[in-house]
Amino acid sequence: MKPAVTDHVEIKKYDHPTGGWGSLSSLIRKAYGEGLLMSGIWSTLLKQNKADGYMCVSCSWAKPAEPRPFEFCENGAKATLWDQTKLRCGPDFFARHSVTELLDWPDCELEKQGRLTDPLRYNAVTDRYEPVSWNEAFAEIGMELRRLDPKSVVFYTSGRASLEASFMYQLFARIYGSSNLPDSSNMCHESTSVGLPRSIGSPVGTVQLEDFSQCDMMFFFGHNTGVTAPRLLHPLQEARERNVPVFTFNPLPERGLKRFKNPQNPVDMLSPGPGTKMSSDFFQVRGGGDIAAMTGIAKAVLALDDAAREQGSSRILDIGFIAEHTHGFAEFEAYLRAAAWDDIVARSGIARPDLEHVAEVYSRSNAVIGNYGMGLTQHRHGTENVQMLCNLLLMRGNMGKPGAGISPLRGHSNVQGQRTVGISEKPELVPLDKFAEFYAFEPPREKGLDTVETCEGVIAGSVKGFVGLGGNFVRAVPETGLVEKAWRRLGLHVEIATKLNRSHLLPGAVTYLLPCLSRLERDRQASGDQTVSMEDSTACIHGSFGSRPPVSPNLLSEPKIVAELAKATVPDMSSIPWDKWIADYSRIRDEIERCFPQHFRQFNKRFLTPGGFHRDIKASKRIWETPNKKANFKPPTTLETDPDIDVSGQKVLTLITVRSNDQFNTTVYGYDDRLRGIHGTRMVLLMNEADIQRFGLTAGQQIDLETHADDGVERRVRGLRVTPYSVPQGNCAGYYPELNPLVPLWHRAKEAHVPAVKSVPVRIVC
Template sequence: MKRSEVTDKPAIDPYDDPTGGWGSVKSLVEKSAQEGLLASTVWTTLGHQNKADGYQCASCSWAKPAAPSPFEYCENGAKATMWEITPKRCDRAFFAKHRVSELLEWTDHELEKQGRLTTPMTYDASLDQYVPITWDDAFRDIGAKLNALDPKSVVFYVSGRAALEASHMWQLFARIYGSNNLPDSSNMCHESTSVGLPESIGSPVGTVTLDDLDVCDMMFFFGHNTGTNAPRLLNAVQAARKRGAPVITFNPLRERGLMRFKSPQNPIEMLSPSEGTKMSSDYYQVRVGGDIAAMTGIAKALFALDDAARVNGGARVLDTAFIAEHCHGFESFEAFVRDAEWEEIARCSGVPRDELEHVARVYSKAERVIANYGMGLTQHRHGIENVQMLCNLLLMRGMMGKAGAGISPIRGHSNVQGQRTVGITEKLDLIPHAKFEEFYGFTVPKEKGLDTVEACEGILDGSVKGFVCLGGNFSRAVPETERIEAGWRKMQLSVQISTKLNRNHLLACENTYILPCLGRLERDMQNGVAQTVSVEDSTACIHASIGRSEPASPELLSEAKIVAELAKAAVAGRSTVPWDEWVADYGQVRAAIERAYPADFKDFNRRLGTPGGFHRDIGACRREWRTKNGKANFLTPESFDVDPDIDTTARDVLKLITVRSNDQFNTTVYGYDDRLRGVKGTRMVILMNANDIRRLGLTDTDHVDLETHAGDGVTRRVENYRVHAWPLPEGNCAGYFPELNALIPLWHHSRRAHVPAAKSVPVRILKRRAA
């Protein structure tokens, strides 16, 4: 019997307290006790988190200030630290006790809860167990297996936690081997940004820094649960609210972080009986997929305000000088917006006309506006258009390339943005391939490699034969869970470089290896010299990260060391990359990165210790548009319909949003309580509008199955989920990632960016029959 995600008495109780506050403190105390950590160890370690002379958080990628507070971490960041420094060990003895077929019945939480991996292992099919293998034998065997495969059939995946140094080495290793198959975490979340922003403003990343947040006089938030996914940003939002800046939020779910917040970093506030700061001045529960419609409504109201100003001789609402000097495509965008009907805007967005006009009036009076957004915009079929429409709103009023204004995509994993900066990409035009060939004497493959969706397609059709993962839990993070797991087992090679056991490790194929690595918090000694690594945050600032903790096992190797040894085993003599010299001194890797990317990494080693990091060369920050036409572009969407090829009008079809709890980060689940939503003891819940529950003949707490409504002949189903009434728009429902990835068709993704459309999955809710 498969272990259940549901406790004996799961419950949902309203949570009315602010985000942060004593709820966060209590949760951390409980988590440290569960991990068996001494309080002194935890708080000493956390004292170095996100500091210039310490380690950078292994959780989210939000910016790190130059003058950090003594408690420069959030609840989830602290949990990530505890998860890594746990005294629990998943060692030889553990694997000797358990068969893989048994472990497959465990939940994600139970697997990772076993603690840190300590020893290189390989799967023995005759025993159905992992058995130890020496590092030398592992590298030799993997190198031989790689050289027996066609490089085009091998995927080199990178998790968002890998440092810049290891990531740069990884992509060189893959390309010397002959593969451009370099998908990463960005493919799953923000590739819509990486495709959309360059076309709009000539930058693949945002333009906002912490300095801008300090002086803005208004913020937008679209599709981001800040309280769970980037809680330290709440301090900047709170400061803006206290100086009177409006914060206008669009999100189908009312998330606590952007409703009320009490900063754990402020002792006076913590001791106050107040309910904390009201974070959103206006909060609109836009319908799933209704963001383009809502933004069109705001733009339409702006045009009306500008028309009135011209008639009455008032100050223009639009920044016409900026548009004339810096922009292209304004006329077609204006025609689209003016032609849009208010009735259709309100129907598609779920936000009434008068409320969108109110937003436009507030926006029209602001001088320095920041637009923050998350995967609620990017994980749609029209994710790119969502991102570009938000850019259009900012360009209308010149809110780009000046202090206190700009676009702010809030990335998730701690270095996912940085990996793209140093070469992790399947797209040849995004790397300096001619330089790599000149520097290291090899020929870079010239065909496009596989992204995440294409890699999954290759797993399903059998064309992908080998999968080498630098971190992550790939099979759980992607769509089509059951089909991907079945396909994975048919591959010839699976290599997992990891710190914790996860389900992907248990999908044993012909040759399967677990290679345990150092975590970011641990001392990385090479030839007796302590090494420093680097990461990039969401605001394109580069930071040093210095591990201080004792390694979980003397057998662990660093990411860079493992990459170098794999490369030496598989591609020895095929390039002049000095693998051993780079491992002995990571500063040499940084010098190589600077050589390849001189604009972004000028004086890399000298500037690495800069408090607050040093900022990459982002032209759009100074109104330099690195687009094909040298302009910032108004890009007009085709329509308001974010799911153009699925009929979602059927009475019993709802649009599902997958979400994360405040007790998880990405696929890592720390526990079964989602405090900020009041969910206790389970993750197997479906949150639905009360009217939809009644309409479908259900009652609150009924148990249901869910099936994807895709019309492609494939059955995708999850079973025994508990229904709960929740304040979200009619026709929408929500449940947890990664469990509900099983419902996402692989082809249901952003059309050009290939990001899985996890924020708009058409599903049917089926009541379970009584036993």
């Protein structure tokens, strides 16, 4: 029987700060719902993001060397509660419910059934998952993999897996013969991974946690900090208390960068005021208008420098840095001088005096951090977005010095680290020669499939097998309708997971669901209890130790599952001693150090250091690992981030997909978005009131939304509630992943292939 979902919908304006009593009451409700209110989970939370504890299972924000007593945020605590729920999803549950029935359940209700407890195999005759022994599962999966062409099999990774599991997983795939190693970064920050190396020679940011205490100005572009990285609000609040200017550019007025009350500060909590003002100025840029906004700021900085030269004053540009460390400034300067203010204002939606004000403050600041999220990366020209922010920082030498640099705010906990240890479909990013020498096998050298190419392969039928190390792949990707329909043609579908999700309900010819330990749980192997490691979004490596008892005696760790799959699939095809590695994870870390010595020097000695150890990011030292050994100015080719999509028609809106404060990635904890005042539903379309009137709609009206594209594919989401909200005119917003079916696979970042979900042309259908 399908679980009941509340039909009580309430939309009301929310004027309270992020954090505060609203955050505490939300956690208490979540603890009660998971059966943990009176449990020991509260003492477990005291170990979250501590040197002797575990890394948060949600966001990748940095773990400080000197943590607060409660080093967790609302969403991080929700992730822990969700992970350690008292509810169980075992064989009895699947005996009661067919897969066809479960497909009709909402995503939230699937995961609410609790932790998976036993390995399961799909039985097409009964349409049910049925228990199977681990040995049987590994043997049949190995047999099926050997039947398939390795080039037709995809090995996907979410951001949850440790460095140890990720390193082993990519070795397993390569020994098997597959370069198809897409990961969740393909869907979010691949524009960073493509754009930053060309600008500064590093695929990751240059900023560390201590830089936030040394900066004297910050930019935020396209990031909902209060939802996706709430612990960043603490150093941000401290900066604001030092009167550090913070300029935020985002289409929606997100509460985390408006007002914040620290729930861990009794004085702040008991104060009657509205909390700390987190942005000195908050500009609601039009969706996709970030290149234009940054161009306007840079153009105004150039004008200030012109005036300084005319007056014989100190230059505004850091001409010494530009001359010594950069290339391409002349071309960038020409681009700025040619850019017309009318075009800049029209595309960005921000008035010229406002952009000039930002430029004037920037010209007086000496250490500036540029923070950004998927609001920059998930566009057709997402790479140029990232490079334009680099350009702006390079103009005044704000790269590679204390308190300054570029700060891509990654999402999932270890998505950045997985790339560091070899999870990549791009062979040039992986030390294949070392793998061949060290482990006595010949790895494939061709480029593999990324996430979007995997979806195309599934639809075309060229992808025959899929192994998922975490995540909810089918729900997370664009073009959901076509992908789901084609998914059932797979010959093999294997998922390593902690909870049930929709991807698991799309069986192929042979389908297995393999339950694993979570990061919070004790991982006991032959040499004793094991510790794993992760990389945060500031490129620091940390240890993580699970102390909770496993929720089921029949769970295996992710490294153990990977090792057993490798032994069953590629026995005697390499010199890797899988059993020895599993007996003692420190041996895996020794191998990571051997393969990646630049970043993992003395790995086992350093990874448990409070605050972790920083990877050797050369750009943070003003050493540019680009072909010309310079940091490069990269002028954008256009002010329009999605130039090949026509949204000029009177009946077309630009859709921006967003997340609620009651979700993490595809995991939806509940149907409330407290910070936007939406309760009881996620099926809403946030619209500017002028657009509601222009379309002849009324608040609360039910409408359908379809993609404005003429490619012969019908893409429609039904039953959305029209909801007035502060969105720029011509834009609208709705929740990910519910609106993923509207995003065509071809609507993606050039080169980086990131789905352009922050700028989707849509039509309203009444």
